[in-house]
Each structure stands twice: as structure tokens, then as C-alpha cells.
Amino acid sequence: MSGAVSQTMRLTILGSGTNVHPARAAAGYLVQTDHTLLLDFGPRTLMNLIKTGVDRHQVTHILFSHFHADHFSDFITFFFDALIYTKHEGGRRPDLTLIGPRGTTSLIESIMATFPSFSKPPFRVHIREVEGRSFRIGDTIVTPKPVVHVPDLNCVGYRLEYRKKTVVYSGDAQYCDNLVRMCREADVAVLDCSFPATKPGPVHMHAGDCGRVAREAGVGCLVLSHLYPVADREDVKAQAAEEYGGRIRKGTDLLAIQI
Ligand SMILES: [Zn+2]
Ligand SMILES: [Zn+2]
Incomplete structure (x- = not known):
């Protein structure tokens, strides 16, 4: 597989849960197009990335939705591992591009300056802050959009289009x-x-909201993810189906979807 240019887009859920969910890793998704991309990198998703068999040293772009730790913390371990691989094991990796909303540059630069041996990696690291304008990663068109999450925190979702197929991640x-x-x-x-x-909480959607978005946008398939333990105690699929008549899947770690 390695090195082959994929003609289709493949999404693998690395984490369908939250920070301390007992059975699901926190937020993280692998997207394979003609590049190997990650959407968010929360705790325990690095281990699931390794379980997919995909070479982690071939990840070229990481797109962060926001910097709550449940979407970010495995980046630290991943980057430390990349340094060991390239500095001490003779490994080579392509450039790494880190993408996220306003604030990404200062956060990443402070991490690089502060964590032991993070400065001067032997591969190039690019940092890119995004707001709403589309850009390309190879043949993938990426459109970030600001979304409402927590007041005064910059959060974006991502729309990825590749070979006439589209996947959206809300963050x-x-x-x-x-x-x-x-x-759309x-x-x-x-x-x-x-x-x-039945038990909505602050700053996130509930299953009915997800169904409403899917219906209003006319999506082909709705995937419910970022599930808190309370969401696992009820039939969130049925709740979303009250709003949306299309296909609904409940996310699980390592679920792979060919798009
Ligand atoms: Zn958050
Ligand atoms: Zn979160």
C-alpha cells in the first residue's frame, strides 16, 4: 500500500470519544487521499493510528480544529517519536505541515521552544493558520470554516474534497x-x-442537533462521533433519525469508511 496514490478517499476514525472515555479514544481521524492526513490528534489516537498499519512517518499534514487537549495531546508524543526516528534511527520523513485556527502559530512555536529537543527538527515543519479560505493539499481541496463551540475560542471545521467525493468534520x-x-x-x-x-449539555451538539444539520445540509451519510459516556447510554442513532432520514452510523474507534 505504502507509496500508492489512492484514487478514493478513505476515512478512519482513530478516536470516537472524549478525554477520559473508558472505551473510546479522544478526537482523531485519519484521511487518506494522495496524502496521509490527520484531523485532530487527541489522547490515545496515536496508538490507534499505529493499529491501522499506516506508517505514521508518512503523515504530511495535521489539521487541528481547536486546541482543547482532547483534540491535541497525542501530537506531543507523535512529534517526539518523529524526532527520535529522524535523529537517532536514521529515518527520513517528508515535511510536516500543522494547520489550525488563529493561535496555532504561537501555540506550536511555544511547544517547539519549550519541550526538550523539540527545536531544530531534522525535517521541515510548516505552520499554517486558516480561517475560511480553501486551499489544496495535493489533489485534496480543503475548506476550513469557523464554527461556534466555546466563547472566545477559535474553532474550525474542515470540508475535504477529493476525486469528486466530500467528507466534512465538524470539530x-x-x-x-x-x-x-x-x-452542504x-x-x-x-x-x-x-x-x-434527552440530556443536552453546553457547547456541543446532541444527537438531534446532528440529525438536523444532516437534514438541512442534505448529507449522504451522518457519522456520530465525539461521544461522551452519557451518549453511549442512549440510542443516539434513533434520536438523530428523528431529524434525518438518511444513513446514520455511530462512530467506533478504527471504523474505516471508503468515501
Ligand atoms: Zn472542544
Ligand atoms: Zn472535544
């Missing part, structure tokens, strides 16, 4: 117009379903 989000716009007619939308509709 953490409340129901908002930008999210519906970003999901996507083949697959992976949405923040932290809560069941």
Missing part, C-alpha cells in the same frame, strides 16, 4: 449556520455528538 461545534453550509451535500459528515438529545 467540536454547536449547531450553527456555518456548519450547515460546510456540510457532503457524502459523509462526521459530527460532534457529545450528548443524547
Whole structure:
């Protein structure tokens, strides 16, 4: 497989849960196009990336939705490992590009300056802050969009298009117009379903919200993810189905979806 250019887009859920969910890793997704991309990199997702068999040293781009630790913390371990691999094991890796909302540069630069041996990696690291403008990674068109999550925190979702197929990842989000716009007619939308509709909580969507977004945007398949333990105690699929008549899947770690 390694080195082959994929003609289709493949999404693998590395983490369908939250920070301390007992059975699910926190937020993280592998997207394979003509590049190997990650969307977020939360705790325990690095181990699931290794379980996929994909060479972690071939990851070229990491797209962060925001910097709550449940979306970020395995980056530290990943980067430390990349340094050992390239400095001490004779390994080579391609450039690494780190993408995220406003604030990404200062956060990454402070990590690079502070963590032991993180400065001067033997491979190039690029940092890119995004807001709403589309850009390309190889043949993949990436459109970031600001979403509403926590007040005063910059959060984006991502729409990825490759070979006429589209996947959208909400990041953490409340129901908002930008999210519906970003999901418009996507083949697959992976949405923040932290809560069941019967027990909604703050700053995240519940299953009914996810169904509403999927219906209003006309998506092909809704994937419920970022599940808190409380969401696992109810039938979130059925709750989303009350709003949306299309295909619904409940995310699980290592679930792979060919798009
Ligand atoms: Zn968050
Ligand atoms: Zn989160």
C-alpha cells in the first residue's frame, strides 16, 4: 500500500470519544487521499493510528480544529517519536505541515521552544493558520470554516474534497449556520455528538442537533462521533433519525469508511 496514490478517499476514525472515555479514544481521524492526513490528534489516537498499519512517518499534514487537549495531546508524543526516528534511527520523513485556527502559530512555536529537543527538527515543519479560505493539499481541496463551540475560542471545521467525493468534520461545534453550509451535500459528515438529545449539555451538539444539520445540509451519510459516556447510554442513532432520514452510523474507534 505504502507509496500508492489512492484514487478514493478513505476515512478512519482513530478516536470516537472524549478525554477520559473508558472505551473510546479522544478526537482523531485519519484521511487518506494522495496524502496521509490527520484531523485532530487527541489522547490515545496515536496508538490507534499505529493499529491501522499506516506508517505514521508518512503523515504530511495535521489539521487541528481547536486546541482543547482532547483534540491535541497525542501530537506531543507523535512529534517526539518523529524526532527520535529522524535523529537517532536514521529515518527520513517528508515535511510536516500543522494547520489550525488563529493561535496555532504561537501555540506550536511555544511547544517547539519549550519541550526538550523539540527545536531544530531534522525535517521541515510548516505552520499554517486558516480561517475560511480553501486551499489544496495535493489533489485534496480543503475548506476550513469557523464554527461556534466555546466563547472566545477559535474553532474550525474542515470540508475535504477529493476525486469528486466530500467528507466534512465538524470539530467540536454547536449547531450553527456555518456548519450547515460546510456540510452542504457532503457524502459523509462526521459530527460532534457529545450528548443524547434527552440530556443536552453546553457547547456541543446532541444527537438531534446532528440529525438536523444532516437534514438541512442534505448529507449522504451522518457519522456520530465525539461521544461522551452519557451518549453511549442512549440510542443516539434513533434520536438523530428523528431529524434525518438518511444513513446514520455511530462512530467506533478504527471504523474505516471508503468515501
Ligand atoms: Zn472542544
Ligand atoms: Zn472535544
